[in-house]
Amino acid sequence: MADVIKKATRDSYGESLRDLAEEYKNLVVLDADLAGATRTSIFKKAYPERFFDCGIAEANMMGIAAGLATCGKIPFASSFAMFAAGRAFEIVRNSIGYPHLNVKIGATHAGISVGEDGATHQCNEDIALMRTIPGMTIINPCDDVEAKAAVKAALDFEGPVYMRFGRLAVPIINDKESYKFELGKGIVMKDGNDITIVATGLMVNEALEAAKILETEGISARVVNIHTIKPLDKELICKCAKETGAIVTAEEHSIIGGLGSAVAETVTECCPVPVIKIGVNDVYGHSGSAVDLLKEFGLSAENIVNKTKEAVKLK
């Protein structure tokens, strides 16, 4: 395992913006005094004239982005998930979502893996918030390759997009030639017949690890990577429900309103099967190292293994 290459998706975000700027002349970047942390500093260094710091004022930043978009710019409004989705929710809803403007929101430091900063900065609610906005696309990539593909896809898509990135370096798992990112389409990472583990973000790797362990215990688990949480690949989710008869969802987000909720809402309509949700269990986080916190809050392969066994019994 020593040769696993790890990278934080926030780094992928900053690098993508820089790498795509030449091709996309209308791309501009906004930040709210967190350029170093969101990695938009990488873009700023290369294209200072297309970078605009809004200061610690996320509400205004979202409005600025909206105004820029009405004039044909493609603004990437960047901040921590807590402030992009939380603080600025109503501005995103009314100034970006309602007029359906071509604004891309780059939200880094999502989830509990923010680590030491603690509960005030660990945003486990952003997917839930963004899902309620009509017409909002939500992408939660699982590694560097997918994050870069997501930024490109967001640029090629006309309309508001919320992209969720992490602070913690995570293994690169999509480094094969065959990898293909398609907005709104889930990816079957591993086939299986007994149950489907539907994961997003950094939990995709944990799900793959869990599936390996389960295999040794005689449970054949399918692993599905849902990078686009909205619009959800309902066709794939329903197919998995029908074919495997039970689902476990895994996300670094509250069990309320995120991927787990979206999957449960979907299968109840097309093929009601047991769905067990793994996520942050409606509690606040606290300070600690990201790795320790993920383990403590059950966002681990080990917990996926346990919950999957429970889910199989419910079939």
Add this chain to the structure above:
Amino acid sequence: MDVSIKKDLQKKACKVRMGVIESTYNAKSGHPGGSLSISDTLTYLYYNKMNVDPNDPENPDRDRLVLSKGHTAPALYAVLAQKGYFSENELKSLRHIGSMLQGHPCIHTNGIDMSSGSLGQGISAACGMALAGKIDNKSYKVYTILGDGEIQEGQVWEAAMFAAHYKLDNLVAVVDNNGLQIDGSINEVCSPEPITDKFASFGWHVITIDGHNFDDIDRAFIEADTIIDKPVVIIQKSVKGKGVSFMENQVDWHGKAPNKEQYEQAMAELNAQLKELEE
């Protein structure tokens, strides 16, 4: 300002006020008070100032207006209808199901540059439009109209800081200082005063005028064009409900539609004013 031009604007503003009364009466709801206080300035902007063309509403070089105090959409709709962005008959459909005229401005309505109405948000969008103009070296201007109660929203001051920092001299904000908001006078509710000093200290060029005097309005917007490297705010003293005697300076008329009797009286008063101007 030229007397005949002024008279023409006064007549047009009077018709805008009729549109406000007509639309809110038919809607049985809406915000006539603040619509009437901003009618003169909106009329001036669309007829005497802004580079806009109803036949080319998406022109990238056009001037833009964001009605940050979006609840006063009836005045904006009345101006846009008179300008020919849509039929004046549409005004009667305000706030009805299926109408293009939503309770608050929607970007998908012809002539509307930005959805607005959740207070404090329009000025940020206007800043974004002005910034885009700077990036592209375009000469268009962006106008935004705020209520004096609206500036209690913190986002307004985030935007004010941003506009000065980025030297958005292509941005002109108007604060419609009619002194009243839903719960009472602005000074009783939570005073935003001194408004002039606040904007000046945020780095804006401040002009104060009488918002119902076209000479004043004209001078202010001409002066705004001469200011370099600073955003401009025009703080206009105005009368909520202006033009309809029983609505003037009455906080109750912030968000209430006239009944039939009140509608008839208001229209009679406005018709009399129009007749006087036409003599």
